[in-house]
Amino acid sequence: AQSVTQPDIHITVSEGASLELRCNYSYGATPYLFWYVQSPGQGLQLLLKYFSGDTLVQGIKGFEAEFKRSQSSFNLRKPSVHWSDAAEYFCAVGETSYDKVIFGPGTSLSVIP
Amino acid sequence: NAGVTQTPKFQVLKTGQSMTLQCAQDMNHNSMYWYRQDPGMGLRLIYYSASEGTTDKGEVPNGYNVSRLNKREFSLRLESAAPSQTSVYFCASHAGNNQPQHFGDGTRLSIL
Numbered sequence: 715a716q717s718v719t720q721p722d723i724h725i726t727v728s729e730g731a732s733l734e735l736r737c738n739y740s741y742g743a744t745p746y747l748f749w750y751v752q753s754p755g756q757g758l759q760l761l762l763k764y765f766s767g768d769t770l771v772q773g774i775k776g777f778e779a780e781f782k783r784s785q786s787s788f789n790l791r792k793p794s795v796h797w798s799d800a801a802e803y804f805c806a807v808g809e810t811s812y813d814k815v816i817f818g819p820g821t822s823l824s825v826i827p
Numbered sequence: 828n829a830g831v832t833q834t835p836k837f838q839v840l841k842t843g844q845s846m847t848l849q850c851a852q853d854m855n856h857n858s859m860y861w862y863r864q865d866p867g868m869g870l871r872l873i874y875y876s877a878s879e880g881t882t883d884k885g886e887v888p889n890g891y892n893v894s895r896l897n898k899r900e901f902s903l904r905l906e907s908a909a910p911s912q913t914s915v916y917f918c919a920s921h922a923g924n925n926q927p928q929h930f931g932d933g934t935r936l937s938i939l
Contacts, residue, residue, distance in 0.1 A: 723867065748928075757932045757933055758917070817869045818869055
């Protein structure tokens with residue numbers, strides 16, 4: 715069955731520290747992958763996407779993610795976290811042959827000033 | 828530049844009442860989706876519509892019906908609301924395969 719896991723429910727980091735949010739997926743065919751961010755009371759905003767090509771993708775707000783097919787992972791990273799990055803982060807996966815996108819359960823990020 | 832518009836933004840219902848959540852997009856997208864978001868469970872797909880005139884069930888369709896009225900509009904109906912349907916509902920659309928979804932701001936629904 716298709717699934718997306720985000721092993722960390724909640725992460726707390728200090729401002730200026732580096733960040734890595736984990737995402738693992740189980741999908742039958744070639745996936746396309748997304749990371750979204752949701753601020754409190756808001757909808758979801760796309761951070762970055764991977765369809766093919768270079769496995770390291772750059773997104774908005776200084777985020778990047780690396781697709782590792784052998785590990786079925788698409789981890790999100792940022793070298794230096796800002797207080798405004800505190801939010802909920804969702805990994806999402808879709809298949810090229812289907813129109814559905816499946817979301818992970820989310821990781822809540824808190825930032826200590 | 829409206830994008831995806833959901834109405835209403837907030838609603839309180841009593842158990843057994845019915846209600847329709849409205850969603851409209853102005854990006855000429857083929858596909859539209861309804862999700863519900865609950866704490867610790869992320870977004871779960873209720874129904875989706877790959878094109879005008881077609882709808883398909885997602886992960887959690889029970890208790891809901893949908894209508895793809897035209898290319899722009901995709902409504903979600905609760906025929907007999909239950910407290911378990913208290914949630915935040917998001918509508919999304921996208922242009923087709925490999926494209927990211929665009930989300931509305933959500934409808935916060937409480938059922939007493």
